[in-house]
């Protein structure tokens with residue numbers, strides 16, 4: 402039974418030390434009662450209280466790790482319905498499906514598509530996270546051969562074994578000893594055997610039922626067999642059902658404290674049409690799917706889903722930012738140009754990328770403006786002549802360059818006069834407004 406904030410408060414240390422990030426123990430207790438925070442955030446809570454708080458301290462959606470080592474992926478642990486309330490925690494896993502009826506060439510190509518899918522976007526590595534091996538043939542030998550190929554060619558990649566055939570599951574899972582695969586295929590008919598296999602092999606268990614009532618019943622049954630790490634498949638096939646089921650499951654777990662549905666959700670987005678599949682996958686990423694299974698991994702498709710996922714799982718209250726310092730691009734010399742911009746990640750990576758493209762070595766001064774872009778920072782009074790001058794003086798760049806010239810973004814040309822007053826002896830030059838004009842601008846300066 403859920404505890405109220407006041408009941409939880411009585412078990413906290415009541416020192417109001419603020420280590421949890423809240424001003425008082427009561428404020429923290431209220432958030433805990435709503436399952437918006439984890440009890441772990443209070444370092445001083447007693448073991449006795451931890452035990453008594455029981456369910457109130459457990460995450461409403463159980464965190465589950467699939468895979469092992471550097472490419473292990475974590476799902477679940479979400480605490481809010483909407484990202485503006487706090488943030489979404491563990492990004493949806495994208496899993497590439499391979500069927501055991503695919504030819505050897507197709508299997509090899511798909512494994513390779515997963516391995517080479519990684520891209521760098523605003524400083525984060527984004528990729529296809531997992532392989533979903535499908536026992537399309539219902540044949541244990543064929544499924545084992547596919548599992549063996551994946552284990553050999555992509556040993557570090559997290560794996561989902563999709564089969565309802567217990568013999569096939571046993572044969573395949575033997576190739577992932579110690580690698581915490583997700584065994585995806587427990588049903589009402591095979592529940593006991595699949596639960597036993599998941600427990601003996603250290604796997605989490607994906608359970609399948611048609612409809613939420615049946616799913617809830619199956620979840621309780623599987624838990625009764627001693628399996629704790631469960632992933633839910635409600636059997637939703639259409640976009641409408643996916644949206645309804647995923648939303649209901651998230652709401653039931655967070656708002657009603659429903660323990661039967663307090664687990665991550667898997668959606669199979671596979672469609673004949675790639676454009677439609679991308680849309681369906683986007684729906685899953687946006688609305689509560691922890692795992693989305695895809696049929697293929699083309700670059701355009703990956704980019705759409707990576708970008709969407711990154712945007713949704715970025716904390717909206719904390720702008721992405723990079724460290725304040727003067728970055729060296731292309732081994733700059735004393736005569737190389739010096740530019741300045743703000744520390745919003747997107748701004749930094751776009752500007753730095755364009756400077757690299759220009760092949761003109763340069764100094765890039767990145768100023769801490771709390772992660773705001775140039776115009777926003779200027780409008781907020783964080784990218785002003787006085788602050789820029791102070792940063793440039795403190796940065797030590799003056800001792801490294803021959804010409805005291807600072808190139809400012811074209812959008813803040815208005816600052817040039819005031820900057821020349823604040824930075825005595827410096828020449829202030831107005832650069833391009835848009836980063837994509839930097840290569841031709843920098844090249845023209847050296848021509």
Ligand code: SF4
Pocket residue numbers: 413414415416417418419420421422423424425426427429430442443444445446
């Ligand atoms: Fe209270 Fe614990 Fe938060 Fe400190 S860290 S204010 S003791 S709840």
